[in-house]
Amino acid sequence: xxxxxxxxxxxxxxxxxxxxxxxxxxxxxxxxxxxxxxxxxxxxxxxxxxxxxxxxxxxxxxxxxxxxxxxxxxxxxxxxxxxxxxxxxxxxxxxxxxxxxxxxxxxxxxxxxxxxxxxxxxxxxxxxxxxxxxxxxxxxxxxxxxxxxxxxxxxxxxxxxxxxxxxxxxxxxxxxxxxxxxxxxxxxxxxxxxxxxxxxxxxxxxxxxxxxxxxxxxxxxxxxxxxxxxxxxxxxxxxxxxxxxxxxxxxxxxxxxxxxxxxxxxxxxxxxxxxxxxxxxxxxxxxxxxxxxxxxxxxxxxxxxxxxxxxxxxxxxxxxxxxxxxxxxxxxxxxxxxxxxxxxxxxxxxxxxxxxxxxxxxxxxxxxxxxxxxxxxxxxxxxxxxxxxxxxxxxxxxxxxxxxxxxxxxxxxxxxxxxxxxxxxxxxxxxxxxxxxxxxxxxxxxxxxxxxxxxxx
Amino acid sequence: xxxxxxxxxxxxxxxxxxxxxxxxxxxxxxxxxxxxxxxxxxxxxxxxxxxxxxxxxxxxxxxxxxxxxxxxxxxxxxxxxxxxxxxxxxxxxxxxxxxxxxxxxxxxxxxxxxxxxxxxxxxxxxxxxxxxxxxxxxxxxxxxxxxxxxxxxxxxxxxxxxxxxxxxxxxxxxxxxxxxxxxxxxxxxxxxxxxxxxxxxxxxxxxxxxxxxxxxxxxxxxxxxxxxxxxxxxxxxxxxxxxxxxxxxxxxxxxxxxxxxxxxxxxxxxxxxxxxxxxxxxxxxxxxxxxxxxxxxxxxxxxxxxxxxxxxxxxxxxxxxxxxxxxxxxxxxxxxxxxxxxxxxxxxxxxxxxxxxxxxxxxxxxxxxxxxxxxxxxxxxxxxxxxxxxxxxxxxxxxxxxxxxxxxxxxxxxxxxxxxxxxxxxxxxxxxxxxxxxxxxxxxxxxxxxxxxxxxxxxxxxxxxxxxxxxxxxxxxxx
Numbered sequence: 001x002x003x004x005x006x007x008x009x010x011x012x013x014x015x016x017x018x019x020x021x022x023x024x025x026x027x028x029x030x031x032x033x034x035x036x037x038x039x040x041x042x043x044x045x046x047x048x049x050x051x052x053x054x055x056x057x058x059x060x061x062x063x064x065x066x067x068x069x070x071x072x073x074x075x076x077x078x079x080x081x082x083x084x085x086x087x088x089x090x091x092x093x094x095x096x097x098x099x100x101x102x103x104x105x106x107x108x109x110x111x112x113x114x115x116x117x118x119x120x121x122x123x124x125x126x127x128x129x130x131x132x133x134x135x136x137x138x139x140x141x142x143x144x145x146x147x148x149x150x151x152x153x154x155x156x157x158x159x160x161x162x163x164x165x166x167x168x169x170x171x172x173x174x175x176x177x178x179x180x181x182x183x184x185x186x187x188x189x190x191x192x193x194x195x196x197x198x199x200x201x202x203x204x205x206x207x208x209x210x211x212x213x214x215x216x217x218x219x220x221x222x223x224x225x226x227x228x229x230x231x232x233x234x235x236x237x238x239x240x241x242x243x244x245x246x247x248x249x250x251x252x253x254x255x256x257x258x259x260x261x262x263x264x265x266x267x268x269x270x271x272x273x274x275x276x277x278x279x280x281x282x283x284x285x286x287x288x289x290x291x292x293x294x295x296x297x298x299x300x301x302x303x304x305x306x307x308x309x310x311x312x313x314x315x316x317x318x319x320x321x322x323x324x325x326x327x328x329x330x331x332x333x334x335x336x337x338x339x340x341x342x343x344x345x346x347x348x349x350x351x352x353x354x355x356x357x358x359x360x361x362x363x364x365x366x367x368x369x370x371x372x373x374x375x376x377x378x379x380x381x382x383x384x385x386x387x388x389x390x391x392x393x394x395x396x397x398x399x400x401x402x403x404x405x406x407x408x409x410x411x412x413x414x415x416x417x418x419x420x421x422x423x424x425x426x427x428x429x430x431x432x433x434x435x436x437x438x439x440x441x442x443x444x445x446x447x448x449x450x451x452x453x454x455x456x457x
Numbered sequence: 458x459x460x461x462x463x464x465x466x467x468x469x470x471x472x473x474x475x476x477x478x479x480x481x482x483x484x485x486x487x488x489x490x491x492x493x494x495x496x497x498x499x500x501x502x503x504x505x506x507x508x509x510x511x512x513x514x515x516x517x518x519x520x521x522x523x524x525x526x527x528x529x530x531x532x533x534x535x536x537x538x539x540x541x542x543x544x545x546x547x548x549x550x551x552x553x554x555x556x557x558x559x560x561x562x563x564x565x566x567x568x569x570x571x572x573x574x575x576x577x578x579x580x581x582x583x584x585x586x587x588x589x590x591x592x593x594x595x596x597x598x599x600x601x602x603x604x605x606x607x608x609x610x611x612x613x614x615x616x617x618x619x620x621x622x623x624x625x626x627x628x629x630x631x632x633x634x635x636x637x638x639x640x641x642x643x644x645x646x647x648x649x650x651x652x653x654x655x656x657x658x659x660x661x662x663x664x665x666x667x668x669x670x671x672x673x674x675x676x677x678x679x680x681x682x683x684x685x686x687x688x689x690x691x692x693x694x695x696x697x698x699x700x701x702x703x704x705x706x707x708x709x710x711x712x713x714x715x716x717x718x719x720x721x722x723x724x725x726x727x728x729x730x731x732x733x734x735x736x737x738x739x740x741x742x743x744x745x746x747x748x749x750x751x752x753x754x755x756x757x758x759x760x761x762x763x764x765x766x767x768x769x770x771x772x773x774x775x776x777x778x779x780x781x782x783x784x785x786x787x788x789x790x791x792x793x794x795x796x797x798x799x800x801x802x803x804x805x806x807x808x809x810x811x812x813x814x815x816x817x818x819x820x821x822x823x824x825x826x827x828x829x830x831x832x833x834x835x836x837x838x839x840x841x842x843x844x845x846x847x848x849x850x851x852x853x854x855x856x857x858x859x860x861x862x863x864x865x866x867x868x869x870x871x872x873x874x875x876x877x878x879x880x881x882x883x884x885x886x887x888x889x890x891x892x893x894x895x896x897x898x899x900x901x902x903x904x905x906x907x908x909x910x911x912x913x914x915x916x917x918x919x920x921x922x923x924x925x926x927x928x929x930x931x932x933x934x935x936x
Contacts, residue, residue: 309517367591372587372590372591372617373583373584373587373588374584374588378584378587382518382624382628383518385624385625385628386518386628386631386632389625389628389629389632390628390632390638394629397625397628398622398625401621401622401624401625402621404621405614405617405618405621408613408614408617409610409614412610412613412614413610416598416606416609416610419595419598419599420606452514452515452517452518454517
């Protein structure tokens with residue numbers, strides 16, 4: 001709890017520091033805040049504290065996910081030091097809004113009450129609507145912001161309606177009580193409850209961009225400022241999945257048959273639609289958006305294969321995925337600058353020629369996303385498949401494996417561009433700090449693939 | 458510990474090479490490391506009866522970093538370490554760009570291959586199995602020939618597809634192991650899987666190996682990849698990488714799904730023999746010499762795959778012998794072909810002719826290698842193919858006839874190709890072609906000597922695999 005409060009306070013401090021007109025102190029202050037809050041989070045390990053009449057339960061699950069999200073946010077802020085150098089005004093707001101979004105994410109990992117989940121989702125989303133429109137003069141950015149806002153509110157409405165219906169049926173917002181209420185029907189739920197649950201699942205699915213609720217994500221990813229896209233693709237997705245898992249694990253499992261089938265269909269659709277669309281992309285940000293949808297499918301697979309270690313695998317997958325995605329976006333930013341604003345896949349040409357080491361680390365990161373050994377991405381997929389196969393979902397696992405193969409095609413398409421000669425090479429300049437961070441991420445991805453860990457959550 | 462040294466020596470040397478600039482030093486160091494590794498391997502074969510190295514890797518995933526070997530692995534390790542010095546040596550000719558990176562990738566491949574052959578844990582096996590693809594992908598992508606971008610991607614995706622099914626198989630076997638799940642081969646080997654499961658699991662596991670070998674109809678990646686690959690690239694691919702498929706099949710199929718093997722035995726043998734005839738016929742129609750050899754290699758490998766599934770004493774002996782002999786021959790063959798290409802600037806047979814007048818030494822060496830490849834008596838190829846065909850004949854005489862057609866058809870297309878390269882009137886453009894140089898002698902003479910020595914005195918290799926062959930035979934239930 002102290003972590004959450006401190007995070008809010010630091011968000012406000014960073015916001016007010018904006019008046020000082022000194023961009024240099026923003027990132028250090030924000031990162032200090034994140035570090036302290038991470039430390040405070042870890043201190044609560046194994047305590048299982050409950051707050052606000054049990055509306056929030058901060059258990060090991062929430063702490064593990066919070067820490068992973070804070071680490072990724074710190075990474076994004078460190079990259080942001082360089083990214084926001086060119087921006088003259090409103091830099092403080094960018095940091096502050098991300099911190100506020102993170103507080104929302106904290107709520108989403110630790111709710112045990114539907115209202116708390118709703119608050120979490122809203123606190124996460126509203127800063128993102130603003131951040132997506134961060135480039136005020138850019139037409140695409142405005143479009144992204146507006147689209148995200150409109151569709152996001154629509155999904156929220158569904159979600160809220162679902163909560164109302166569930167409340168109408170069960171007369172409670174508390175997940176454990178809802179669970180006992182559902183259990184008494186033995187799988188044959190009354191229509192009102194069924195529709196309510198379905199609407200809640202739709203609301204959450206929208207947030208994590210599972211097909212067929214994914215249509216916002218490529219446009220929003222493409223239009224938003226790249227650093228915000230990185231934030232959305234990683235931290236927001238992690239938070240969404242933590243909430244999704246908690247919602248299922250604490251309240252809705254075992255799901256009634258039709259709902260479970262729906263979720264499985266959504267999983268397979270995400271894998272299929274994301275892959276097929278990604279094959280046709282020429283814009284790197286859109287490619288990563290669709291690839292994120294595919295990864296969503298794999299995370300769904302981990303989540304739906306109910307096992308004790310599901311949460312741990314989900315955490316590992318989201319963390320490893322984030323660790324590879326963020327630096328890729330950063331490399332993209334530099335390549336975009338070097339090619340005067342293009343976003344095509346061909347801008348990566350010539351990277352190997354000019355910066356061989358960057359190309360090597362890009363290879364490692366792409367391999368991790370594609371799930372090839374010896375990277376952490378491989379282990380993440382391996383563990384997901386262990387889960388799904390050991391739970392007996394053989395056909396779906398084979399389907400997912402075929403999808404993983406298709407994924408390799410487009411990641412290696414990018415890789416191939418990286419190692420091709422450029423027609424008109426412009427100098428690629430990567431700042432020292434960012435090169436170091438990319439190297440750290442690449443090495444971390446390799447090491448996480450060798451030293452396997454599993455958090456008991 | 459000695460296994461760990463064999464495994465890590467190449468990659469560590471490779472990483473060190475990245476720090477160096479001078480191409481000559483880089484090549485010498487790389488070559489030295491490969492030769493040292495070969496010597497260590499020979500020492501291992503002669504004096505160390507058994508060795509293993511095990512470190513606990515991840516308890517909750519049941520994976521161990523465990524290395525070990527038996528007769529089958531020894532043959533494969535010997536082949537790998539025997540060929541890599543020549544592969545590195547053949548890069549001494551022309552000043553490529555980025556020599557350190559190239560040699561690093563070659564040594565990286567060597568380590569990964571050795572890892573595949575040493576791994577005693579399926580998970581570890583899989584990691585190395587995939588790891589070989591990465592450096593090979595870059596060798597092909599960065600040093601390949603025409604149209605390499607599309608072809609390498611196809612090669613990569615194609616082989617990876619098989620691998621991922623293998624991964625599924627490994628995980629499935631993992632979930633079947635009793636008690637605390639593990640991916641150790643020893644645990645896999647003791648599983649008693651129901652026959653019905655074995656029949657489908659067989660294909661899940663086999664596809665990966667069938668693609669790697671390649672067996673008809675999984676071969677379509679092979680000809681274009683071989684044709685496009687650089688000299689060293691194609692030597693690695695044809696010499697060692699194809700043997701990974703055979704090794705994997707021996708490791709996974711026969712001990713773990715024996716009933717599946719029995720069930721599909723005839724189907725697979727027929728597939729392989731179709732591949733033999735099909736590849737031989739297509740090879741005859743090729744005008745590009747590298748494509749021709751690619752198909753010829755496919756015919757030989759298909760015969761080896763057929764021998765593997767026949768599973769009697771002679772066929773297995775022949776298979777292991779042929780692993781070595783085919784590796785040595787194909788590497789020599791591709792080396793000479795690249796010599797011809799460097800001299801004439803073309804790979805198309807119709808444009809060549811009469812090279813023997815300009816380069817008599819090259820003509821003689823190519824002739825010996827070609828004769829080795831078509832399994833003339835007193836060459837290594839003869840011993841291997843003779844044993845294999847004897848084994849096939851014990852199983853079914855029709856299979857033996859089909860299998861024997863490799864030798865006949867092989868003789869036709871190889872000698873025809875030789876004729877078109879070396880004999881006849883000389884093309885005026887090639888009058889001033891230079892004969893082979895000292896370096897080429899260094900590469901070719903030892904390889905040719907090996908082909909002849911193994912052909913005349915094959916016993917050491919046969920002794921080496923004797924026990925493994927008997928062990929393999931006992932795996933399959935007699936029906």
